[in-house]
Amino acid sequence: MKKVLPVLAVDVVLVIVFCAIGRRSHDEADVLAGLASTAWPFLGGLAVGWLATFGLYRNKFDPRLVVPTGVLVWLSTLVVGMLLRVVGGQGTAFSFVLVAGTVLAVFLIGWRAIYGRVRARTSR
Template sequence: MKKLLPALAVDVVLVIVFCAIGRRSHDEANALAGLASTAWPFLGGLAAGWLATYALYRKKFDALSVVPTGVLVWLTTLVVGMLLRVVGGQGTAFSFILVAATVLAVFLIGWRAVYAAVRARTTR
């Protein structure tokens, strides 16, 4: 349980960073309200991913694992995030889906992979 909150916090920060980078790359105005508008679908997807992963792997849940946690959280964040964007009247162009899939994978799976590599190296 002590690993749960820090891992969740890292995921939340990285989803917000993803949204901030996207807004910045398009020179979007209205910084705080705009960031909230862009981030809420993906934060909703992130919450769904965490809940689903925990429910599926309750007995063996490891917030720091690449598989299944990182992969399931990434996929759910992406899919639910895009669905919520549609519901919210926001765009889901194919190129945006590809960029979001790539960046979110690097962020949500990547930090867990780096953590696992560092942990394995330090335990040798």
């Protein structure tokens, strides 16, 4: 559990940062309520990804791994997040899906890849 909570916290913060950057780039007002409105679908997708990964890989679960954790969490955050945006009456323009997919991949997979590299180098 000690290694799970910090990793989950990093993922949550990165999803919120992604949403904040998006809102800022569009000069959207109503900062806190707007951020919550934008973030909840992606945070829901993140939760589904974490639960699915833990359920599928319970015996080998390591939240810091790129594969399977990073990839499954990223895909779930994107796909479930977009589905929840549709349910919530929010937009899912194709260009937004592409940008969201790219940024979320860099954030959710990227930090794990960097962590893995650093860990491999320091363990030599």
